[in-house]
Amino acid sequence: MAEKFQPSEHQHLRYNPLRDDWVLVSAHRMRRPWQGQVEKPPQEDIPRCDPGNPLCPGAKRANGQVNPHYESTFVFDNNFPALQPDAPEPDAGDHPLFRAASARGVCKVMCFHPWSDMTLPLMSLAEIRSVIDKWSEIAVELGASYSWVQIFENKGAMMGCSNPHPHCQVWASNFLPNEASLEDRTQQKHLCERGIPMLLEYAQLEAERKERIVVENSDWVVVVPYWAVWPFQTLLLPRQRHIRRLQDLQDGERDSLASIMKRLLTKYDNLFQISFPYSMGWHGAPTGTYLDADCSHWQLHAHYYPPLLRSATVRKFMVGYEMLAQAQRDLTPEQAAERLRNLPEEHYQLKHRETS
Numbered sequence: 001m002a003e004k005f006q007p008s009e010h011q012h013l014r015y016n017p018l019r020d021d022w023v024l025v026s027a028h029r030m031r032r033p034w035q036g037q038v039e040k041p042p043q044e045d046i047p048r049c050d051p052g053n054p055l056c057p058g059a060k061r062a063n064g065q066v067n068p069h070y071e072s073t074f075v076f077d078n079n080f081p082a083l084q085p086d087a088p089e090p091d092a093g094d095h096p097l098f099r100a101a102s103a104r105g106v107c108k109v110m111c112f113h114p115w116s117d118m119t120l121p122l123m124s125l126a127e128i129r130s131v132i133d134k135w136s137e138i139a140v141e142l143g144a145s146y147s148w149v150q151i152f153e154n155k156g157a158m159m160g161c162s163n164p165h166p167h168c169q170v171w172a173s174n175f176l177p178n179e180a181s182l183e184d185r186t187q188q189k190h191l192c193e194r195g196i197p198m199l200l201e202y203a204q205l206e207a208e209r210k211e212r213i214v215v216e217n218s219d220w221v222v223v224v225p226y227w228a229v230w231p232f233q234t235l236l237l238p239r240q241r242h243i244r245r246l247q248d249l250q251d252g253e254r255d256s257l258a259s260i261m262k263r264l265l266t267k268y269d270n271l272f273q274i275s276f277p278y279s280m281g282w283h284g285a286p287t288g289t290y291l292d293a294d295c296s297h298w299q300l301h302a303h304y305y306p307p308l309l310r311s312a313t314v315r316k317f318m319v320g321y322e323m324l325a326q327a328q329r330d331l332t333p334e335q336a337a338e339r340l341r342n343l344p345e346e347h348y349q350l351k352h353r354e355t356s
Contacts, residue, residue: 007025007027007332007334008027008332008334008335009027009028010028011024011025011026011027011028012024012025013025014226014227015227016225016227017186017190017198017227018182018183018186018187018198018199018227019179019182019183019186019227020182020185020186021326021327022326022327023227023228023229023326023327023328023329024321024326024327024328024329025328025329025332025333026328026329026330027330027331027332027335041274041312041313044274044275046116046117046164047116047117048115048116048117049114049115049116050116053116053163053165054067054163055067055109055111055116055163055165055167056114056116056165057069057070057071057074057114061076061079062079062080063079069114070111070114071114072113072114072127072130073110073111073112073113073130073131073134074110074111074114075108075109075110075111075134075138075170076108076109077106077107077108077109078107078108078109078169081106081107082107082171083103083104083105083106083107083171083172083173084104084105084106085104085105085106086104087102087103087104089102090102101175102174102175103173103174103175104173104174105146105171105172105173105174106142106146106171106172107169107170107171107172108138108142108169108170108171108172109167109168109169109170110131110134110135110138110167110168110169110170111165111166111167112127112131112166112167112168113127113166115166116164116165116166117164118166119155119166119265119269119275120166120261120262120265121262121265121266121268121269121347122347122349122350123166123262125255125258125259125262126258128258128261128262129254129255129258131258132246132249132254132257132258133254135151135246135282136246136247136249136254137247138151138170139151139245139246139247139284139287140247142170142172142287143172143245143247143287143288143291144287144288144291145288146172146173146174146287146288147173147174147175147176147286147287147288147289147290148172148173148175148176148177148180148286148287148288149170149171149172149287150170150171150172150173150177150180150281150282151168151169151170151246151281151282152168152169152170152171152279152280152281152282153167153168153169153278153279153280153281154169154279155275155276155277155278155279155280156275156276156277156278157277158277158307158308158315159277159278159279159307161277174288176286179283180283180286183283183298184286184297184298186198187199187297187298187299188297190297191296191297192297197242197296197297197298197299198297198299199237199299199301200238200242200299202237203221203237203238203239203240203299204239204240206221206223206237207221207239211334211337212224212225212226212333212334212337213337213341214234214264214267214337214340214341215260215263215264215267215341215345216239216260217256217259217260218239218240218256219238219239219240219241219252219253219256219257219260220236220237220238220239220253220256220257220260221236221237221239222234222235222236222237222260222264223235223237223337224333224334224336224337224340225333226333227333228329228333228336229327229329230305230306230307230316230329231306231308231309231316231329231330231331231336232268232271232306232308232336232339232340233303233304233305233306233336234264234303234304234340235301235302235303235304236260236261236264236301236302236303236304237299237301238253238299238300238301241253242296242299243284243299243300244284244285244295244296244298244299244300245284245285245287245298245300246282246284246300248300249300263345264304266345266346266347267340267341267343267344267345268304268306268340269347269348269349270343270344270347270348271308271339271340271343272308272311272312273312273348274312276306276308277306277307277308278304278305278306278307279304279305280302280303280304280305281302281303282300282301282302283300283301283302283303284298284300284301285298285300286298309330316329316330
């Protein structure tokens with residue numbers, strides 16, 4: 001008699017319709033011993049206000065400008081931008097294998113809070129709501145002239161963040177980056193074939209099945225996606241309404257977004273009782289010249305990509321097979337979702353303070 005397939009025991013492939021690719025799931029590999037690199041736990045004793053930190057209120061930045069004594073969010077032009085608005089046109093190239101194209105844009109930094117020892121899950125709902133409102137404001141401002149506005153947060157030294165002060169970056173460009181172009185194509189194809197935006201249909205299915213839900217409320221659902229690559233990767237989705245861009249969110253949806261972000265990020269921190277590292281970013285319909293185009297295939301969503309695998313010090317590496325063949329993960333999305341779902345929603349730091 002043939003052995004019955006069990007996702008948590010037998011390797012298999014899962015299709016990612018958003019990227020039109022596949023991930024190899026090999027959950028049985030979690031039983032192997034680990035003798036690889038061990039990371040240092042993140043710094044916990046960050047000073048609340050360091051005059052030498054260029055992101056703090058009143059501090060001097062690399063270009064000599066002095067920050068205002070801000071009390072909420074604060075946005076400024078990145079002193080070391082990857083994109084500039086006035087770059088010259090490159091040569092077209094003399095062969096199809098040597099092509100170049102225009103790349104213009106602006107890069108901004110946005111501080112979430114005046115305190116360096118504060119992170120989003122420790123902020124109040126009103127403070128997180130201020131972050132969401134500022135994100136929307138920047139998306140409108142830069143989206144008026146740029147095709148793509150990428151809001152993203154790299155949290156933690158493990159993700160290449162060089163400053164512990166709570167902040168994100170915003171890069172606006174005159175072109176659609178690779179991931180945006182890919183999602184544009186796959187979502188358009190899905191809408192043509194099925195008559196409903198891909199991620200709206202997906203959110204409805206996940207809300208019914210419940211297997212991969214981490215947190216949910218009336219407006220939003222967070223899941224470890226069926227096709228997740230990173231161990232505790234999550235996807236934040238509107239659960240009922242078709243929403244193309246961040247700036248299209250209604251007042252109540254912004255409040256419920258602040259709430260679900262706080263709940264998710266608290267669970268992340270509680271998983272290994274550290275300030276959890278990740279890279280996250282918002283994807284929505286393109287802007288600039290696309291504002292007048294039909295973007296009904298797009299559904300707003302946020303990706304969270306945390307690198308940790310087994311503990312606060314053991315991370316997932318994308319090397320070897322992942323770089324040369326395809327992505328591979330060591331525990332099923334259902335297992336990861338269950339672990340996150342079962343964690344408390346009271347932050348471990350606050351709990352420790354209450355009991356000390």
